[in-house]
Structures are given as C-alpha cells and as structure tokens.
Amino acid sequence: MSDLYGRFVSSVLFPLQERLKHHDTVRIRRDMEDSQWWPRARIEALQLTRLKAFLGDVGRHVPYYRDLFAQNRFDPEALRSVQDLQVLPFLTKKVIRDNSDALRSDKAVGLARFNTGGSSGEPLIFFIGTERVTHDVAAKWRATRWWDVDIGDPEVVIWGSPIELGTQDKIRLIRDALMRTRLLPAFEMSDAKVEGFIDTIRQMRPAMLFGYPSAISHIAAYAEGKGIRLDDLGVKVVFVTSERLYDHQRELISRLFACPVANGYGGRDAGFIAHQCPAGSMHITAEDIVVEIIDSEGRVLPPGQSGEIVVTHLATRDYPFIRYRTGDVGVLGEQACSCGRGLPILSEIQGRSTDFVIAADGTVMHGLALIYVLRDIPGVASFKIVQESLGLTTVYVVPGPAFRPDDPGRIVSGLQRRLGESVVIDVKQVDVLPAEASGKFRYVVSRVAASVPAGR
Structure with missing residues (x-):
C-alpha cells in the first residue's frame, strides 16, 4: 500500500x-x-x-x-x-x-x-x-498497480532517451518532485556515474525502479562487486523494458534488490x-x-x-x-x-538487445548513446555498429535516398565525440546489413564490452 x-x-x-x-x-x-x-x-x-x-x-x-x-x-x-x-x-x-x-x-x-x-x-x-x-499511460498505470505500487510512490527511472532527458526544465523538475520520480541518464555508465546512481537510489529509497535491464543489471553488478547493499532499501519491484531481459539479468537484479523483476514489452x-x-x-x-x-x-x-x-x-x-x-x-x-x-x-x-560500449578512456556507455547518433541522420536507412576494439569501431550503413556525401563524416565525428577522438570509425556503405552467425540481427555489438567482467 x-x-x-x-x-x-x-x-x-x-x-x-x-x-x-x-x-x-x-x-x-x-x-x-x-x-x-x-x-x-x-x-x-x-x-x-x-x-x-x-x-x-x-x-x-x-x-x-x-x-x-x-x-x-x-x-x-x-x-x-x-x-x-x-x-x-x-x-x-x-x-x-x-x-x-x-x-x-x-x-x-x-x-x-x-x-x-x-x-x-x-x-x-x-x-x-x-x-x-x-491509452498507453492508462495501460502502464494498470500494470504498475499489479505489483502493489502506484503513481506517487517514490520511483527512480534509469533511462536514455533524449526526449526525456531534453525536457528537464524547471516545470518538469517540479512535476517529477511532486510525483516523487527521479530520472537518471543511462547513457554513460562509468564507475563514477554508477556510484552516483547508487548513492541516489540509496538516498531516495524508491518503492520501484524503472529502466533498461542492461543498465539496472550493470548497477547491480557494480554494487555486488563493491560489496554495496541494495537489498535493504525496501524496493518492491523493478520494472524493465526496451530490451530483451535475460535470465542472468533477472536473477542478478532480483537478488541484489531483493524484489521481483517485472518485464515490459513495447x-x-x-x-x-x-x-x-x-x-x-x-x-x-x-x-x-x-x-x-x-x-x-x-x-x-x-x-x-x-x-x-x-x-x-x-x-x-x-x-x-x-x-x-x-x-x-x-x-x-x-x-x-x-x-x-x-x-x-x-x-x-x-530480438531486443542493446549492448554496452566502452570509450577509449574506459568509460562504459549504453549502446543507445551511439544509436542516437545514427538515427538522427535522415539519409541513413538502417545501420549496424560493431565495436571491434577500443581503437576501432565499424559502422555498416545502408544509405537511403536522402543520404548525403557529408553523412559519413557526421557519423565519424558523432561517434568520436562519444568514444574518443583517437578511435578510428570505419563507415562501410552496404546494400544489406551483416547478420550474426546465429542469423539474428544485433544492431550494437561490442566485442570489447563482451570481454569485460560484470561490475567493471
């Protein structure tokens, strides 16, 4: 209640x-x-x-x-x-x-x-x-109430969309304060950022968390690695969405926060x-x-x-x-x-999965930090980003009718701003995006992040 x-x-x-x-x-x-x-x-x-x-x-x-x-x-x-x-x-x-x-x-x-x-x-x-x-707000509200929490209960939202993050003006901040909602940007997941997130969560003691499963599980793994307790905060449920929820993520989040994980799809x-x-x-x-x-x-x-x-x-x-x-x-x-x-x-x-990527200076970022660079270029019909190493990222681009000669340069500069100016961004224009060996498509693949132990 x-x-x-x-x-x-x-x-x-x-x-x-x-x-x-x-x-x-x-x-x-x-x-x-x-x-x-x-x-x-x-x-x-x-x-x-x-x-x-x-x-x-x-x-x-x-x-x-x-x-x-x-x-x-x-x-x-x-x-x-x-x-x-x-x-x-x-x-x-x-x-x-x-x-x-x-x-x-x-x-x-x-x-x-x-x-x-x-x-x-x-x-x-x-x-x-x-x-x-x-109708979407009403449907989400109904589902929230299934878990004995409600709008107005303290909530921490770990999210990465610029639509939300770009509206943090005074009115939005006042509204969030009244609703007891705190929005944390999930783009950058450096150790310092994650420690700040954990401090905020511990201070706010939310009844619920909402966000990307990859981001919340990353926070949980970091806390576990540092011996920081999250199971004494009274969190009733963690809502996750926008990505595929993997079993190991559910287990880790549930164990660290001592509460169920509720998956959402949309x-x-x-x-x-x-x-x-x-x-x-x-x-x-x-x-x-x-x-x-x-x-x-x-x-x-x-x-x-x-x-x-x-x-x-x-x-x-x-x-x-x-x-x-x-x-x-x-x-x-x-x-x-x-x-x-x-x-x-x-x-x-x-089929919904977004990897983390790691910048040249070691900063861990949500893969959406790179996706937004590509999706905001009208001439890009579709794309796939592969972080080959800390020094090389390959971007496969299927050009659309509006693709311009300077778009590859915009991609390079946009990704270098996120990953580091020293990183080589190899933009390859292709007719068809390359698939994984399994046949499934993953649009952000980090071979660097895959080798980093959980909690790093």
Whole structure:
C-alpha cells in the first residue's frame, strides 16, 4: 500500500494533471482494471467492436487508408472477427516513411512528432495523438498497480532517451518532485556515474525502479562487486523494458534488490504491448492492441509458434498503426494465466538487445548513446555498429535516398565525440546489413564490452 502522500498523488494530483492535458486516463485505467478479469471471449468481442469503429474512422479520415480500403474493397463494417484484419497489407517502417503525410488523419490536431529507431537500427519518424498517449499511460498505470505500487510512490527511472532527458526544465523538475520520480541518464555508465546512481537510489529509497535491464543489471553488478547493499532499501519491484531481459539479468537484479523483476514489452512506435503480472505471464493490452505472429512469408501463425510480432493499436486513429511489423520475434501463449486475468499472453519475446560500449578512456556507455547518433541522420536507412576494439569501431550503413556525401563524416565525428577522438570509425556503405552467425540481427555489438567482467 502507498503512504498517505502517495495516495494523494495517485487519486488527486496525477488525475488533475491528466485532466489539464485533456487526457481521460483515469476512466480508461478503471475500465481496463475491470475488463482484465473478463473471460477471453468477452475481451475478443470488445476488440472486434473497437476494431470496427477504429477502422471505420480511419477509412473516412486517413488518406492512405481511405485509398487502400478502396483498392482492396475493404469494408470495416463487414468484419466478423478480428482475424478478418488479415486481408489488409502490413504496415512497415518503409511504408510509414514513404507515406508520412498521408497517414495523418484529417481530424488530427496537436500531434507530437517522434523520431525512433532504437535497437531496430532503422530510423523512423511518426506522430502520436492524445488518444494514443492516454491509452498507453492508462495501460502502464494498470500494470504498475499489479505489483502493489502506484503513481506517487517514490520511483527512480534509469533511462536514455533524449526526449526525456531534453525536457528537464524547471516545470518538469517540479512535476517529477511532486510525483516523487527521479530520472537518471543511462547513457554513460562509468564507475563514477554508477556510484552516483547508487548513492541516489540509496538516498531516495524508491518503492520501484524503472529502466533498461542492461543498465539496472550493470548497477547491480557494480554494487555486488563493491560489496554495496541494495537489498535493504525496501524496493518492491523493478520494472524493465526496451530490451530483451535475460535470465542472468533477472536473477542478478532480483537478488541484489531483493524484489521481483517485472518485464515490459513495447515501444514508442508500437505502443504499450504487454507487461508481466506477479504470476509470471506477459499479458497483452488486448483492450487496445491486437497482436499477430507471422512467419517469413507473412502467414499468421497459431499460438505456440515463433514468428514476427505484428501489432494493430486501436487508439491510433490520428496516425494509425495497423498490422505494423515490429521486427521483433515472439510467441503467443496457449494457456491461460493462473492469475485469473483473461488477457492473452505473449509467452516469449526475442530480438531486443542493446549492448554496452566502452570509450577509449574506459568509460562504459549504453549502446543507445551511439544509436542516437545514427538515427538522427535522415539519409541513413538502417545501420549496424560493431565495436571491434577500443581503437576501432565499424559502422555498416545502408544509405537511403536522402543520404548525403557529408553523412559519413557526421557519423565519424558523432561517434568520436562519444568514444574518443583517437578511435578510428570505419563507415562501410552496404546494400544489406551483416547478420550474426546465429542469423539474428544485433544492431550494437561490442566485442570489447563482451570481454569485460560484470561490475567493471
């Protein structure tokens, strides 16, 4: 249970903030807390009702889909099941890039521009409206409350996105202080930085941590190596997201902080897709999101089979994500969860991993510190960064139509600012990115970090 101030934030202060933003977050969260216990068939009926209304609105107001529906003689009112969605083609990053304006609803106002690429290595510009933000916040809020913590409980966020880190103005700092949230930048993980993070965590004694599993496990490993206790702080849960959570990371974090680790899966593009409940299952936010698993030929696979995760987000009518190919690999669960929730389960998630890299002076940094350099260059269609040694990093770049002659120089200077001016940055322009021996793609690979003992 939250303390008195935490309950005030959760029941008064945060709802007031959301109302001022014209977000209907409280009602949506309450509806979700009701519908999560519905039988699967009732949840699927809700999905179908929402899907028909969503597609009907999109077909009337979004130029790209108005034309697409006409070409395919697709009538949303004729849908008899969620599976009928399969007649529509997939939405890919290329389709979004090629139809950026046509994907915007003619009713949309106040859209926020996002530039993402993250671990997929493929930069993408898209837009998010108020409805999408509201529903994602409500879904995250619901999942947070599964773990006996709530908005307003002390929280430390270990994150690396410049969207968050660039908004640390006075208003944001005041808001975070009122909400009892502290944001720590995860880009640089030098010993001095990690010691500072540990000091902050110990001083704040948060009820929960939130961030990258690689960053939080790095902090835990450092603390263990230095004999610093983290199990006496009263942390109730560690929420991790944005990367694949490995078993050794879960074990280390759980042991050092003496609490469970709750995995989350989603992204700025695809939305808040799934979150782990205390019984261990990754529940899909089925009220808002339809998940399909497809094979290499684009055929939909049944539960229990591994394939690419495809997402339709029903709260994106301002800038629709319909059958969006995430590039991640996963498996839909076949069994219901013992927790009693009727929400479907994503039983396995693969393909999300970001390495650390090490600068020439020994500074350990999150791999996203390099990813952001590449993804902010419009001419780069996709990329892969391989840190061969402390003195050499190879960057494989697939040039896009907007690639400029000075872009390789921008890549070199950007990476040298992070890794060190003495580091050789070898930019190789290729038609296809090289894969790992396993066949899977990793977009930041550090052969240096891989040889550094945990806690270094």
